[in-house]
Each structure stands twice: as C-alpha cells, then as structure tokens.
Amino acid sequence: METLDNGPLAAAFGTPISAGSVFTGIFNSDNINPSDPEAAIDFGTPFSGRPVQMQLKYSYTPADENKDKDGNILPDSDQCDIYALLEIRTSSSTARLATAWFRSPDTQSDLLTITIPFTYGPLDPGSPDYMYPEDGGFVSPDSAAFVLPSHITLVATSSWDGANFAGAIGSNLIIDDVEF
Numbered sequence: 001m002e003t004l005d006n007g008p009l010a011a012a013f014g015t016p017i018s019a020g021s022v023f024t025g026i027f028n029s030d031n032i033n034p035s036d037p038e039a040a041i042d043f044g045t046p047f048s049g050r051p052v053q054m055q056l057k058y059s060y061t062p063a064d065e066n067k068d069k070d071g072n073i074l075p076d077s078d079q080c081d082i083y084a085l086l087e088i089r090t091s092s093s094t095a096r097l098a099t100a101w102f103r104s105p106d107t108q109s110d111l112l113t114i115t116i117p118f119t120y121g122p123l124d125p126g127s128p129d130y131m132y133p134e135d136g137g138f139v140s141p142d143s144a145a146f147v148l149p150s151h152i153t154l155v156a157t158s159s160w161d162g163a164n165f166a167g168a169i170g171s172n173l174i175i176d177d178v179e180f
Contacts, residue, residue, distance in 0.1 A: 003063065003078070003159040003171040014069050017169060019162020023155045038163050044087060047152035051118055051180035054084050054100045057111040060158075063170035078168035079105040081160035082175065083131075086118065086149035088139055095139045097149045099123060101131050103160055111176060120144040130160075154178070 001020025010016060024045040031040040062078040086098040098118040121144030123131055139147060156175050159167025 001156065001158045001173045001175075003162065003167040003169055005169045011071065015165050016067070016069060016071065017159070017162065017165055017167050019157050019159035019167050019171075020173065021155065021157035021162065022175075024153055043155070044085075044089075044151040044153040046150065047086070048148045048150070049180065050086075050098075050120075050148060051100075053118060054116045054178065054180055055113065056082070056116075056178040057113050057176045058082065058108065059111050059172075059174045060104065060106070060108045061172045062105055062107065063168035063172075066159075066168040067166065069165035074166065077105040078158075078171045079103050079160045080156070080158060080171070080173045082116070082156045082173075083154075084116075084118070084180075085153045087151045087153065088147060089150045093137070094133075094135075095137045096133045097121075097139050097144060097147065099131055103128075103130070111174065113177075 003017055003019045006015055006018055023043060025041055025043040028040050033039040060080040066074045066078040068074055081103050083101040085096060088095045088097055098120045100116040100118045102116045121141045122138045156173060158171045158173040161167060
C-alpha cells in the first residue's frame with residue numbers, strides 16, 4: 001500500500017493524497033463523497049471468534065514530507081496504522097468488544113513478524129485517544145469476559161490520517177500472513 005499524490009486538480013479541491021489501504025467491509029460506489037472518503041465504506045464483516053492476538057508480517061517506509069490536506073508540512077512523520085476491532089452490532093447500536101492496534105512511524109525495511117494483543121472491554125486509561133470508539137461505546141466489562149462478537153473490522157494503511165487527506169506521498173506499507 002502506498003500513499004499517492006492525487007495531482008494538482010484534486011489538491012485544489014482539498015483531496016491532495018490517497019493513502020493506500022485495505023479493510024474488511026463493503027465499498028459502496030453510490031455513496032462516494034470526495035470530502036468524506038469514509039462515507040462510501042461500511043467497515044467490518046461478520047465474525048464470531050474470540051482471538052487473543054493478531055499476528056502479521058509487515059514492512060514500512062514513511063516518506064519524508066508529511067503534509068496536511070492544505071499542503072502544510074506536519075511536525076511529525078507519517079505513520080502506518082494496522083488495527084482490528086471486534087464489535088457487537090445490533091440494528092440500533094454498535095459496541096466495541098475488543099481492540100488490537102499498532103501504529104508506528106518507524107522504518108522497517110524487512111518483513112518483521114509482530115504480535116498485537118486484543119484488549120477485551122474498555123481500554124486502559126493511558127491508551128492513546130485514537131484507539132477509543134468515536135461514540136465511546138464499549139461492551140460492559142462483565143460481558144467482555146464471555147460474549148462473542150458479531151463483526152470484525154481490520155484496517156491497514158500507509159498513512160494513519162489518510163481519511164483526512166493527510167500523509168506523506170510515497171509512504172509504503174506491506175503486510176502479509178495475517179493470523180488471529
């Protein structure tokens with residue numbers, strides 16, 4: 001997956017880059033909205049296991065100039081983002097059952113095997129903000145000990161903030177051999 005330059009016309013409309021990514025879910029081309037790239041995505045797929053960890057091989061090379069959607073150079077380097085979320089979905093709500101997340105700005109030239117543990121229930125208070133559900137909805141701690149998820153969302157991207165058209169053109173992420 002590589003973060004690409006969308007060209008000057010796209011940049012003029014506030015969409016200067018496209019972050020390379022893969023995800024579980026459905027892409028609905030009828031809902032394409034250039035100002036909201038996630039509008040066409042229904043993340044997740046049915047899943048009913050209780051994995052302890054996610055293991056995969058990855059390599060990552062962040063490019064040099066990490067920019068926001070207005071072309072301003074950001075103080076931090078680009079970062080890859082790889083995560084899996086287990087959820088319990090009903091017709092009226094979604095609650096997070098477990099979280100496995102890896103984000104890194106570090107260059108990893110050769111494929112490296114990493115293991116990312118799943119945290120069931122609410123996250124530890126010191127966890128980074130980006131790991132929390134947008135609506136704050138976790139299953140209750142006592143339910144987290146035994147319930148099965150209904151869905152899993154797996155996302156991997158070469159630029160962690162690509163949904164906001166921020167990233168470094170040329171950042172490159174490779175993943176392989178994903179196991180739960």
